[in-house]
Amino acid sequence: MEEIRRQWLETVERYRLSAKRPDDESYWCRRLDTVSADELHAIHSEKLRVAVGYVYEAIPFYRRKFDRIGLEPGDIRSVDDLARIPVTTKQEMMQPEAKGRPAKADYTAVDDETWKERGWQLFATSGSTAEPRVFRYTGFDRAVWSWTNARAMWAMGFRPGRDVALLAFGYGPHVWLWGVHYGLNLMGIPIVSAGGLDSRTRVRFIERYRPTILACTPSYALYLGGLMREMGLDPAQSSVRFLFVAGEPGYGVPATRRRLEELWKAEVAEFYGCTEAAPSAGGYTCAAAMARKQGPAETHLMADTHIWETVDPSTLAPVPAGRRGLSLVTNLCSEASPQLRFLVGDFTTLALDTCDCGRTHPRAIGGFIGRADDMLNIRGVTIFPSAIEDAVRRVPGSGEEFQIVLSRERELDRIKVVVEPRPELASQSHPELARRVESEIVASCELRMEVEVVPHGTLPRTEFKAKRVKDLRAGPY
Ligand SMILES: [Zn+2]
Known part of the structure; x- marks a missing residue:
């Protein structure tokens, strides 16, 4: 076991090129950021072969899974054999605990002994749709994350010597913040840690320490900008040039992105990943995509450290690039959680051609x-909450907060969208606001929804993931 762990870590390490500093102005790691299809195939094949052997030995969850179908690690000889490995879902990961076994995660390679010897930090999924699950990562993972995140933030255009980042998140067990923190450390970009501070203090920190990067949720960036205005300051005149958003869809929701850009006169960037298998920058926005204001959002997926696929939502069979499917990832860069074919589960379409920025890493078109599993099913029509968000935010008089309330009346689903107006909007204009939001929603979601306008300040504000959907259908919420 120790031998195979050593072999795996050595393989990951051998491909951690430009580990300490960037190659040049354009690329942190020119060779891997612009890797050719052939070289990528070779890297994937080598890493996957070693990873499968390691995973089989170190993660009981996968050993059971392989044994059940008679698959042996030696059967996976190259990346061409990838599809022989069955898909893993988060529901499956939950099972050992649900069956009354000790609440000990056996879906990672970190047992209690490894944790004491090599442990770095514990993280938990945020549990927007399921029970939170816990992941313990090691010091090795921290080094790799710092590097992948630095590469991704380099692609965004963050630079030491010029940029300063203010991280407006509580320093809780959420992977994103910590990965960004250590990535910025590696890049040599100073951090103003603003966790645990109230919003007015954060505004004063922006004035005093002049950060160029503001990292927070999209909702919070809108809220904080509004608060600055209330305090007689203009966010567009502030030092902030980049909004680095996380926790909710932001960059990929056109009207939200536009609002953020206009309010702050800043570019919007984000990472994409999950706590389970791609806690570092699995996906990232490049400067070319940020500069492009027309057309769909595009998010790169880091190619040499992960294998990204899209699969059919019902059969889970791989779909080719250019066709819509659910995102699926194999992690080829982790000691603790090298998950194989884990279903992250976002709809997207992959493009494999080279980006304007020169990177060959695939792009998720539409972000x-x-x-x-966040999708709403209303009278047989499925809609993403983010589609409603886009419609609400396209209407200029709507404020930054809204809520979607689902209920059931005489066996029929009802959906109501509760919207706050902008603080300066006169109350006699509220009925008009409701009508405009309603027609935007009909135009984009093809479903009529009741819209209620409530006074500014009524809906809850939050620093982390905003709870946009209130489902009353299954009894009291
Ligand atoms: Zn690019």
């Missing part, structure tokens, strides 16, 4: 607008 990411929500997990498939």
Whole structure:
């Protein structure tokens, strides 16, 4: 076991090129960021072969899965054999605990002993749709994350010597923040850590320490900009040039992105990933995509450290690039959680051609607008909450907060969208606001929804993932 772990870590390490500093102005790691299809095939094949052997030995969850179908690690000889490995879902990962076994995760390669010897930090999924699951990562993972995140933030255009980042997140067990923190450390970009501070103090920090990067949720960036205005300051005149958003779909929701850009006069960037298998920058926005204001959002998927696929939502069979499917990832860069074919579960379409930025890493066209299991099913019509968000935010008089309320009346699903107006909108204009939001929703979602306008300040504000959907259909919420 120790031998195979050593072999795996050595393989990952051998491909951690430009580990300490960037190659040049354009690429942190020129060779891997612009890797050719042939070289990528060779890297994937080598890493996958070693990873499968390691995973089989170190993760009981996968050993059971392989044994059940008679698959042996030696059967996976190259990336061409990838589809022989069955898909893993988060529901499956949950099972050992649900069956009354000790609440000990056996879906990662970190047992109690490894944790004590090599452990770095514990993270938990945020549990927007399921029970939170816990992942313990090692010091090795921290080094790799710092590097992948630095590569991704380099692609965004963040630079030491010029940029300063203010991280407006509580420093809780959420992977994103910590990965960004250590990535910025590696890049040499100073951090103003603003976790645990109230919003007015954060505004004063922006004035005093002049950060160029503001990292927070999209909802919070809109809220904080509004608060600055209330305090007689203009966010567009502030030092902030980049909004680095996380926790909710932001960059991929056109009207939200536009609002953020206009309010702050800043570019919007985001990472894409999941706590389970791609906690570092699995996906990232490049400067070329940020500069493009027309057409769909595009998010790169880091290619040499992960294998990204899209699969059919019902059969889970791979779909070719250019066709819509659910995102699926194999992690080829982790000691603790090298998950194989884990279903992240966002709808997207992959493009494999080279981006304007010169990177060959595939792009998810349309970005990411929500997990498939966040989709609402209303009288047989499926809609993403982010589609409603886009419609609400296209109407100029609507404020930054809204909520979707689902209920059931005489066996029929009802959906109501509760909207706050902009603070300056006079109350006699509220009925008109409701009508405009209603028609935007009909135009984009093809479903009529009741719209209620409530006074500014009524809906809850949050620093982390905003709870946009209130489902009353299954009894009290
Ligand atoms: Zn690009």
